[in-house]
Amino acid sequence: MIGRLQGQLIDKQPPWIVVDVQGVGYELEASMTTLVALPSVGEQVFLYTHLSIRDDAHLLYGFGRAHERALFRALIKVNGVGPKLALGILSGMDEDAFMRCVRDDDSKALTKLPGVGKKTADRLIIEMRDRFPEWENGQDGSLLLEASNGQSATRNSVADAEAALVSLGYKLTEASKMLADLDSSQSTEALIKAALTQRMKG
Numbered sequence: 001m002i003g004r005l006q007g008q009l010i011d012k013q014p015p016w017i018v019v020d021v022q023g024v025g026y027e028l029e030a031s032m033t034t035l036v037a038l039p040s041v042g043e044q045v046f047l048y049t050h051l052s053i054r055d056d057a058h059l060l061y062g063f064g065r066a067h068e069r070a071l072f073r074a075l076i077k078v079n080g081v082g083p084k085l086a087l088g089i090l091s092g093m094d095e096d097a098f099m100r101c102v103r104d105d106d107s108k109a110l111t112k113l114p115g116v117g118k119k120t121a122d123r124l125i126i127e128m129r130d131r132f133p134e135w136e137n138g139q140d141g142s143l144l145l146e147a148s149n150g151q152s153a154t155r156n157s158v159a160d161a162e163a164a165l166v167s168l169g170y171k172l173t174e175a176s177k178m179l180a181d182l183d184s185s186q187s188t189e190a191l192i193k194a195a196l197t198q199r200m201k202g
Contacts, residue, residue: 002026002060006046012038014164014188015087017062019045028062029083031072032091032164032196036189037064052083059083067095074131078124088114088168089124092196102128112200114169158184161191 005028007021014035018025028049030038038045047062048069061083063069068090075086089098092113101109102125110121158179165175178195186194 002049002051004046004048005062007044009038009041009043009045012041014160014192015091015167019047019062026060028060029087030062030064031068031087032168032189032192033068033094034062034064035164036193038189061087065095071095071098074128075124077131078127080120080123084169085115085120089116091168091192092200098128101125109200114165157186157188157191160188161195164188164192165195 005019005021005026007019007026009017010020010025011018012035014032015029016027017030017035017038018027020026028047030047034047047064048066049063050061050069050072052059052061061069061072063072072083072086072090075081075089076083081089089110093101093109097109100106105125107118107121107125110116110124111118116124161179162172162175165178166172170178175195178199179191182191182194182198184191
């Protein structure tokens, strides 16, 4: 089992990143919460990881905090919630916000997340309420990343942000609408974060 990685960030194409660890490039899928906190390509990163083994693929997921990974692992134990939906949930809100939704029975907020309907939201509230003790009291891991204010090097940040939102489960028309009124000069990561924030407030 691969529990964490520390190395050089060599590629960043949301929701995918590649981290070079002593000459081996590990491809990981990450939540937008983690992606927006990543430094520029070429910088050092430390990520907690979760390895999912399927018949047709070995998939590695990366997280900036131990609590985020713990919540991901709790979410995929819920009936009907797979890794893709779990990443969509973590991309739309952080651990504290999710906890508040569960404690307050706020299914309406959860239904704003991609792929989460009323039945799924209700199931998440019921099942996750019992799962919180599994990870809530664990020691949190800081996001050990060098701060970076640089812009993304992608040639079309809007198109990349749109593709990333679609990968999270939003429809193409919905993703386009979420990005329509945002400043297109922003980096891909900034656009994704702004679109998700606007979506949750709407």
